[in-house]
Amino acid sequence: MLKVEINGQQFEAEPGSTIIEVADSAGIYIPRFCYHEKLSVAANCRMCLVEVEKAPKPLPACATPVTDGMVVQTLSDIAKQAQEDIMEFLLINHPLDCPICDQGGECPLQDQAMGFGGSSSVFEEVKRSVDNLDLGPLITTEMTRCIHCTRCVRFGEEVAGVMELGAIRRGEDMKISTFLGTSMDSEVSGNVIDLCPVGALTSKPYRFTARTWELNGHKGISPHDCLGSNLEIQEIRGVVKRVLPRDNEAVNECWLSDRDRYSYESVNCNDRLTMPLVRRGENYQEIEWTEALDLVSSGLGQIKETWSGEQIGAIVSPTASLEEFFLLQKILRALGSSNVDHRLRQQDFRDDLAAPVCPGTETSISKFQELDGVLIVGSNIRKELPLISLRLRRLAQQGGEIAVLNPMSFNHNFTTAQEVIVKPSMMAIVFASIARKVATATGKADLLPERLVEFATRHEFGTDVDAIADCLTGDDSDVLILLGQIAMNHPDASMLRQIASWMGENCGIRIALLPDANGVAGWVAGCVPHRLPGGRSNASPGLNSKKMIDERLKAYVLYGVEVSNDYADPVALDTALNEAEFVVSFSTFRSAVPMQADVVFPLAAFTEIDAGYINCEGVTQFASAAVKPMGQSRPGWKILRVLGNFLKLDGFDHVTSKDIITELEEVYDLSEPISVRYKPDLQAINHVVAQSDELKNGKQLDRIIDVPVYSVDPTVRRATALQSTKDADTVALLACAEELEEMGFKPGSRLAVHSKAGKVMLRVQPDDRVPRGAVYVPTGLSETSVLGSFPVVVVQVME
Amino acid sequence: MPVMPAEAILSCEMGFDQLQQAGSMIGSGGVIVMDNTTCMVEVLERIALFYFRESCGQCTPCREGTGWLYRLIYRIRTGVGSASDLDKLVNVADKIEGRTICALGDAAAWPVQSFLKHFRGEFEAKISSQVAA
Numbered sequence: 001m002l003k004v005e006i007n008g009q010q011f012e013a014e015p016g017s018t019i020i021e022v023a024d025s026a027g028i029y030i031p032r033f034c035y036h037e038k039l040s041v042a043a044n045c046r047m048c049l050v051e052v053e054k055a056p057k058p059l060p061a062c063a064t065p066v067t068d069g070m071v072v073q074t075l076s077d078i079a080k081q082a083q084e085d086i087m088e089f090l091l092i093n094h095p096l097d098c099p100i101c102d103q104g105g106e107c108p109l110q111d112q113a114m115g116f117g118g119s120s121s122v123f124e125e126v127k128r129s130v131d132n133l134d135l136g137p138l139i140t141t142e143m144t145r146c147i148h149c150t151r152c153v154r155f156g157e158e159v160a161g162v163m164e165l166g167a168i169r170r171g172e173d174m175k176i177s178t179f180l181g182t183s184m185d186s187e188v189s190g191n192v193i194d195l196c197p198v199g200a201l202t203s204k205p206y207r208f209t210a211r212t213w214e215l216n217g218h219k220g221i222s223p224h225d226c227l228g229s230n231l232e233i234q235e236i237r238g239v240v241k242r243v244l245p246r247d248n249e250a251v252n253e254c255w256l257s258d259r260d261r262y263s264y265e266s267v268n269c270n271d272r273l274t275m276p277l278v279r280r281g282e283n284y285q286e287i288e289w290t291e292a293l294d295l296v297s298s299g300l301g302q303i304k305e306t307w308s309g310e311q312i313g314a315i316v317s318p319t320a321s322l323e324e325f326f327l328l329q330k331i332l333r334a335l336g337s338s339n340v341d342h343r344l345r346q347q348d349f350r351d352d353l354a355a356p357v358c359p360g361t362e363t364s365i366s367k368f369q370e371l372d373g374v375l376i377v378g379s380n381i382r383k384e385l386p387l388i389s390l391r392l393r394r395l396a397q398q399g400g401e402i403a404v405l406n407p408m409s410f411n412h413n414f415t416t417a418q419e420v421i422v423k424p425s426m427m428a429i430v431f432a433s434i435a436r437k438v439a440t441a442t443g444k445a446d447l448l449p450e451r452l453v454e455f456a457t458r459h460e461f462g463t464d465v466d467a468i469a470d471c472l473t474g475d476d477s478d479v480l481i482l483l484g485q486i487a488m489n490h491p492d493a494s495m496l497r498q499i500a501s502w503m504g505e506n507c508g509i510r511i512a513l514l515p516d517a518n519g520v521a522g523w524v525a526g527c528v529p530h531r532l533p534g535g536r537s538n539a540s541p542g543l544n545s546k547k548m549i550d551e552r553l554k555a556y557v558l559y560g561v562e563v564s565n566d567y568a569d570p571v572a573l574d575t576a577l578n579e580a581e582f583v584v585s586f587s588t589f590r591s592a593v594p595m596q597a598d599v600v601f602p603l604a605a606f607t608e609i610d611a612g613y614i615n616c617e618g619v620t621q622f623a624s625a626a627v628k629p630m631g632q633s634r635p636g637w638k639i640l641r642v643l644g645n646f647l648k649l650d651g652f653d654h655v656t657s658k659d660i661i662t663e664l665e666e667v668y669d670l671s672e673p674i675s676v677r678y679k680p681d682l683q684a685i686n687h688v689v690a691q692s693d694e695l696k697n698g699k700q701l702d703r704i705i706d707v708p709v710y711s712v713d714p715t716v717r718r719a720t721a722l723q724s725t726k727d728a729d730t731v732a733l734l735a736c737a738e739e740l741e742e743m744g745f746k747p748g749s750r751l752a753v754h755s756k757a758g759k760v761m762l763r764v765q766p767d768d769r770v771p772r773g774a775v776y777v778p779t780g781l782s783e784t785s786v787l788g789s790f791p792v793v794v795v796q797v798m799e
Numbered sequence: 800m801p802v803m804p805a806e807a808i809l810s811c812e813m814g815f816d817q818l819q820q821a822g823s824m825i826g827s828g829g830v831i832v833m834d835n836t837t838c839m840v841e842v843l844e845r846i847a848l849f850y851f852r853e854s855c856g857q858c859t860p861c862r863e864g865t866g867w868l869y870r871l872i873y874r875i876r877t878g879v880g881s882a883s884d885l886d887k888l889v890n891v892a893d894k895i896e897g898r899t900i901c902a903l904g905d906a907a908a909w910p911v912q913s914f915l916k917h918f919r920g921e922f923e924a925k926i927s928s929q930v931a932a
Contacts, residue, residue: 044858046898057897085894089863122887125870148862167856172866174856 002068007075019061019072020048030074031083031112033090033197034149035062038254040158045090045149047112049082050074058082080116087117090147093128093172094198101145103199105212109147130175136183137724138190138258140207146176146200152192159255161393161413162186176200185726187386187709190261194244194254205265205721206242210234215241218626221613222260223319223606224712225385226515227251227365228615229260233607233626240264240607240627250366251615257386258725259709259716264607266718267630271589273602274631284593284600289632295599297646299582300335303555309336313548315567316342316527317560318516319713320636321611322620323660325518325525326533327640327652328559334649338529338542339553342522343515344561345485345568345707345779347789349544351494354681357535358523359488360616360674361512362504363480369394372477373401373417375468377431377496379484380410383709383727385514389413403471405430407486407704408734408776409769418467423702423774424791428492428499430465432456435499437469442507451685452499472509482512486706489568491791498685501678512616513676517713520614524668534668549573555582559636560603562592562714564782568789571757586636592714601639604629606715609636610657618674698754698796699743701735702774705789711780731783733795734767734776744797753777754794758786761798800826800906801913802839823913839918840925843910844872850907861904864895868911875922878931885922889915 001012006019006028013022018041023030033045043063050061053071058078073079091113098104130143148167153176156164164184168177178184184192192201220231220243230246243264245256252260276292277284287295303311314332316325325342332340343349363371368391382389393414396402401417407424422430432455439445472479481503487496497513504511515523526533529542543551549572556577563577564570577583577596585597593600608629614620629635637657644652654660664670708730710722722728733751745751751764753775760783770776775795777784787793801823803811811821818825833842847869856862871888874880892908899905915922 043900046859046900049898082898086859086898088894089859092863092867122890123867125867147859148856169856171851171854171856172862174862 002066002070004066004070004072006072013066017066019050019052019059019064019066019070022066023061023072023074028074030061031116032062033108033112033147034151036151036195038159039151039154042150042154045147046086047083047090047116049079049086051076051078083116084118087113088121088123091117091121092123092125094147095127095144097145101142101199102202102207102212103145103196107199108197128172133176133178134181134183135178135189135201136185136726137721138204138262139184139193140202140204142200142202143175145198147198148174148176149197150176151195151197152176152201155192155195156186159390159393160186160188160191161390164189165192183726187259187383187727188255188257188390190258191245191255203242205262210236210241219246219622219624220607220626221611221621221623223321223518223611223613224259224263224716225257225517226360226519226616227385227387228518228613228619228621229256229387230621231256231260231623233264235607235627238627240267250364250619251621252387255387255390258722259386259712262722263716263719265720265722266589266715267605267607269589269718269720271591271718272605272630272633273587273590273593273600274633276602276632277593277597277600279598289634292599292601293643293646296584296601296643299584299598300555301647303582304335307554310339310542311554312337312557313339313543313553313555314341314557314559315344315545315548315561315573316340316522317566317713318342318344318519318522319606319715320518320522320527320560321609322518322521322525322614322664323612323657324559324636324640325522325527326660326664327637327644328557329526329533330651331640331644331647331649332557333532334644335647338538338540339548340527340542341529341545341548342519342527343545344566345489345516345789346493346545347489347491347568347791348493349546350686351497351678351681352528352530352541352544354498354679355531356675356677357531357668358520358614358618358674358676359513359515360520360618360676361480361482361514362510362676363478363512365391365615365617368392368480369398369400370478371395371400371480372474373403373471373479375403375405375434375472375479375481377405377481377483377500378407378427378487378490379482379514380406380486380706381482381484382410382413384484401471403468405434405468407702407774408771411769417471418464420464420468421769421771423771424490424704425702426459427487427490428495429455429459430461431496431499433459433461433465434468434472435503437466438472438503438507438509441469441473444506447506449502449680449682449685451682452502455495455685472507478510480510480512482514484514485516486704488513488515489705494681495685497678498681502680504677505680511676514616518613520616520618520674521612524614524670525664532667533664536667549576552576552579554580555584556580557584557586558594558597559586560588560714562587562589562717563594564785565711565717565780566713568779569757570785571788586639587714588633589714589718602631602633603639604633604635608633612657612661614670618672620670698752698794700792700794701739703755703787703791703793704770704774704776705779705791706776707780708778711778730778731763731781732765733762734765734770735774735795736768736770736772737766739770739772739775740764740766743795750798752796752798753787754796755787755790755792757788757790760784760786800824801909802917803913804917839914839921840872840876843914844869844876846910847872847907850903854903854907858900858904860895860898861907864891864904865907867891868895868907872911875925876931878925878929880926882923882926884926885915885919
């Protein structure tokens with residue numbers, strides 16, 4: 001440790017640390033603009049100049065490593081004069097438009113001009129003005145305000161891995177630019193707004209809607225992915241105005257994905273349900289709460305009496321909160337039904353009984369960048385979990401190896417050591433083959449289950465599979481196999497999970513099985529048919545989300561589910577709802593209500609509820625309501641709690657949402673680390689090749705099923721700015737040029753895509769990231785909903 | 800590099816230490832000799848323009864300061880300067896010197912400081928005559 005003196009105080013410092021780091025940890029503030037702890041040092045703003053004994057001139061604190069015995073003055077005349085002079089230079093060309101600037105009130109330039117600047121200016125020349133950039137629907141620019149700190153440039157280059165912004169020209173003409181006039185399309189682009197120390201880059205949807213000092217902040221948790229990013233939800237007079245990241249090094253650090261940052265827009269939209277509704281013939285009519293609750297309790301009660309409780313099924317959105325999951329399954333089970341499931345897109349449930357308490361990751365999120373290697377199986381990780389992808393990028397930069405087994409070569413923001421792209425139906429076989437290679441390399445080949453060996457030998461693979469196995473083996477290496485959405489919702493998901501778990505058990509590899517949204521909480525709360533709260537086994541398991549629909553129950557409860565987008569097979573669900581006697585819909589948005597719903601409860605949005613979320617690491621985080629529910633909408637747990645009373649069920653006396661958590665904690669310790677490995681279940685290791693023999697007249701191809709980043713849940717799908725981004729423009733079929741040529745496709749001709757469920761005409765985009773034998777057709781979109789989730793489609797060229 | 804009047808430089812040997820002692824620097828070893836018909840305001844304007852154009856724009860004092868220096872001198876040279884511009888000029892140069900990443904900022908400041916130290920009279924005359932050079 002080195003001894004350093006700052007402003008007369010003695011500190012100890014690690015060798016290699018800089019003056020600003022030592023000062024920051026000691027609580028001594030040195031003004032800065034370009035320095036940011038998550039970015040490389042640029043030392044170009046010169047605001048952090050400090051006096052260092054024996055140095056001939058003031059030195060930048062951000063770029064000067066401390067030495068033993070160094071004496072630093074941050075408040076001496078020399079230091080203060082240097083800072084004041086730099087501030088004068090920064091301000092000569094900065095517009096004096098603070099009163100109309102969104103950054104006003106939270107502006108480092110404004111604050112530091114007050115704290116470290118002079119009181120007057122002698123500048124009499126003409127100020128510089130700079131043309132604005134059109135960065136797309138999320139970020140607005142006022143480039144005259146730019147002070148050239150290059151934080152945004154370094155963020156793109158170093159953190160996001162996309163060089164969307166750069167500096168062009170030089171001297172006074174130097175400016176930040178996109179080079180080609182393109183928009184910023186990165187899934188984490190909004191972070192440059194937080195990074196920008198002036199009002200050059202600000203939020204477009206938030207623009208001119210509030211002043212920062214009027215806003216009240218509340219702690220939120222993002223419900224859109226299984227990371228559970230910490231949010232700072234800011235509102236004014238009960239209206240959410242914007243969402244910012246809340247620093248949490250263990251989860252989102254100081255970043256936020258655009259999905260988490262801008263999804264709040266939909267909670268203010270006029271599509272919100274504000275009253276309970278009842279269907280009278282073709283039309284819906286607003287009714288009072290008591291009437292709606294009466295109708296639902298008598299409706300469900302009648303189904304139970306006429307048929308049985310088992311004729312009721314509940315399909316729950318994975319974005320629901322822990323409390324909602326818990327109360328909903330409690331109601332269902334009290335009615336005598338275990339038909340409750342939140343896994344809406346899952347296809348393969350064969351391994352349910354071998355499942356652990358919940359899926360998740362064995363490596364904690366904060367350790368992702370410290371791994372030696374990662375194998376990503378079936379995930380467009382960059383869009384699925386943008387902030388995990390940033391950590392993986394850091395891992396790759398630090399020399400870790402990332403291997404990928406995907407049905408399509410997605411654009412990653414990190415370099416991969418090895419990528420194997422196979423059509424979906426081959427994924428499980430390739431994965432088995434990788435497992436065999438890994439087992440052989442680690443001397444565990446004898447332990448391999450026979451079934452697994454049989455699959456591995458079905459196909460001869462080349463050196464690329466060996467290379468993946470190499471990435472996963474090595475002395476004392478800490479490696480992770482990560483199964484994303486495509487794997488978890490694959491028709492062979494059981495097999496993929498089994499193979500991963502086997503490697504986890506036997507080859508010293510950690511695994512991550514990543515669920516949708518708040519799925520971990522869904523499992524823990526017992527919102528799965530085969531498990532009770534806390535993962536206790538259920539003696540009489542109910543039907544999973546797929547069976548519930550296949551069995552055509554008499555009553556359905558749809559909780560936050562939009563039929564055409566959220567459920568794997570919208571056509572089947574639609575048919576089941578048509579045939580059902582009683583349908584209850586809990587929905588935040590009017591347009592998300594299915595037309596078969598008999599009674600509709602208006603759900604409060606994620607910004608309006610006290611809610612618990614469990615992220616993929618098993619950490620429970622609580623959000624507090626930022627604003628009151630809109631109109632007569634109510635938090636889900638309150639509706640369910642009162643519905644329990646109306647149904648005259650026992651144990652629905654919760655006064656606060658905390659009471660629900662307390663009840664859950666009687667059977668499950670939320671602070672306990674999770675275990676995610678599946679028990680060996682050979683029945684599950686049984687490869688299915690999907691058949692599509694009823695379809696003719698066209699080419700049969702595997703369908704790559706993936707949910708586009710801005711189609712994941714009803715809230716995101718209604719966020720207008722996000723829906724205007726390039727990432728939201730996804731309604732197209734992607735296939736490699738060779739495949740299209742073979743089918744006789746010419747530019748201008750149209751393609752009809754058939755599945756067992758239906759047919760749709762789609763725009764075609766040749767894309768060589770898609771392997772032969774497969775087409776990419778996104779799901780989660782109303783446009784492709786008629787295809788259901790069949791893993792095989794028949795594609796026909798129309799003249 | 801700082802400019803030196805003839806009386807100060809004539810007796811000076813051309814060497815690193817000697818020039819430093821005399822109040823200038825050897826730099827790259829290049830020397831510009833100007834006679835008494837040279838307008839020092841015009842020369843300084845030319846030098847300031849050079850540094851303004853050459854600034855890369857990376858760090859604040861040089862990016863913002865070199866343009867400011869040039870514009871002040873341009874004003875004086877074109878006969879619209881004011882008396883207070885001279886002190887301001889030195890002041891801006893002082894603020895650049897020693898605060899930049901590379902030596903270009905220093906190199907832009909030194910001529911301004913030295914021209915005004917040794918030839919302030921020419922600048923004052925230009926301002927009081929209010930005639931463009």
